[in-house]
Amino acid sequence: MVTTKKTKKRAPRQTPAKSATKPRAKRTTAIARRPQPKILVTGGTGFLGSHLVRELVASGAKKIRVMATSIPAWLNELQVETVEGSITKADDVARAVEGVAEIYHLAGRVSREQEDAHEMYAIHVDGTRLLCDAATTAGVRTIVMASTSGTIAVREKGEEGIPDESYSPPVDIISRWPYYTSKLYQERTALERFNGAGRRLVILNPSLLLGPGDDRLSSTKVVLDFLARKISAIPKGGLSFVDVRDVATVFPIAMEKGRHGERYLMGSANWTFDRFFSRLERLTNVRAPRLSLPSKLVVTGSQIIHALYKQWDKAPPVEPGAVEMAEYLWYLDSSKAERELNFSPRDPGETLLDTVKYVRENFLGAGPLD
Numbered sequence: 001m002v003t004t005k006k007t008k009k010r011a012p013r014q015t016p017a018k019s020a021t022k023p024r025a026k027r028t029t030a031i032a033r034r035p036q037p038k039i040l041v042t043g044g045t046g047f048l049g050s051h052l053v054r055e056l057v058a059s060g061a062k063k064i065r066v067m068a069t070s071i072p073a074w075l076n077e078l079q080v081e082t083v084e085g086s087i088t089k090a091d092d093v094a095r096a097v098e099g100v101a102e103i104y105h106l107a108g109r110v111s112r113e114q115e116d117a118h119e120m121y122a123i124h125v126d127g128t129r130l131l132c133d134a135a136t137t138a139g140v141r142t143i144v145m146a147s148t149s150g151t152i153a154v155r156e157k158g159e160e161g162i163p164d165e166s167y168s169p170p171v172d173i174i175s176r177w178p179y180y181t182s183k184l185y186q187e188r189t190a191l192e193r194f195n196g197a198g199r200r201l202v203i204l205n206p207s208l209l210l211g212p213g214d215d216r217l218s219s220t221k222v223v224l225d226f227l228a229r230k231i232s233a234i235p236k237g238g239l240s241f242v243d244v245r246d247v248a249t250v251f252p253i254a255m256e257k258g259r260h261g262e263r264y265l266m267g268s269a270n271w272t273f274d275r276f277f278s279r280l281e282r283l284t285n286v287r288a289p290r291l292s293l294p295s296k297l298v299v300t301g302s303q304i305i306h307a308l309y310k311q312w313d314k315a316p317p318v319e320p321g322a323v324e325m326a327e328y329l330w331y332l333d334s335s336k337a338e339r340e341l342n343f344s345p346r347d348p349g350e351t352l353l354d355t356v357k358y359v360r361e362n363f364l365g366a367g368p369l370d
Contacts, residue, residue, distance in 0.1 A: 039103075040065050040102070041056070042103070043068065043105070046216070047215075047218050054248075061252075064081065068082070069084070070084065088127045093134045100138060112177065120182040132193035133193060145190055145202070146204055147187055148205055150330065151169055151205065153265060153332035154174060156328065157329055165262070177324075190203070202262060206242050207267035208239055210244065215362065223280065223355050226288075229287075234290070236273075237327045237329050239273065239276060240271075241267065242267045242351075243354075245346075250266065250337065250343050266334050271348075284356055
């Protein structure tokens, strides 16, 4: 007889009860995307500033903000951010620098009139002080500032050598003209206020800016005066000039490569006024002046004419300040900018031709080759 063992039924496997709480989600790290720092351009509607803004846009630069006292239509067409305000007002400056990492400081006023001295000091010196202080507070890293070769490279005729950045400012000469005096103090203010760890200030010193686009005649009036036959005598001095487009291309390079606290002179030609007017004569078929008078006589004569026209409430045909400046040598050496910032100016003849075309078309109502 076979006996069989009874097998116990296995108890059903207990399944753990599901927790009433939801399973803990995987921990993820959210990375907040910081807004991209902006590039600020002050004075972006001026002669040099307008070329720089277009240069930045063409190069693909992003987050460009332009500060100006008024916003022209062409600036809106470039689809850049704009801040309407004055460099001399602290609230406007604070708004402009918010979220900015780099500043191109070009805001300025060009005048050879003594009566504009206060305004130029306010813009160049007080405005720069406000900008540097606001930039420091906002954490701006770099400022590239536009100055002028006239804070360094001007000398009496007969002096030896061509000035470079190692020359001391000729204070005894430039103190005669409010524009250059205010620009020298602007440089000193910027060097004093925007200094310290993590901050970099680069100063660019171009000579007389020529080329197309000077709708305010801030730099190219000498060409208009020549075409209008207002220049009757050849000054004793000499000038340096440079194409505004070549200067504009250097600013982004200076932002990247320029050394803190350094100045960089830029010019494409050092010419006597005799040579300058002779070249304009060949380009325009307008006869250049042949007469050369003693410096004192020329300056005194221009002052008398200027005073008479002011008394008659008419625009003077000549500016005594400009006449006096033309009796000095404004030559310079651009080797440092060429070496460190890849400054490579075009042929000066091309610059003069394009300047003549622009002035004729926009101020004399003539065709470019008339």
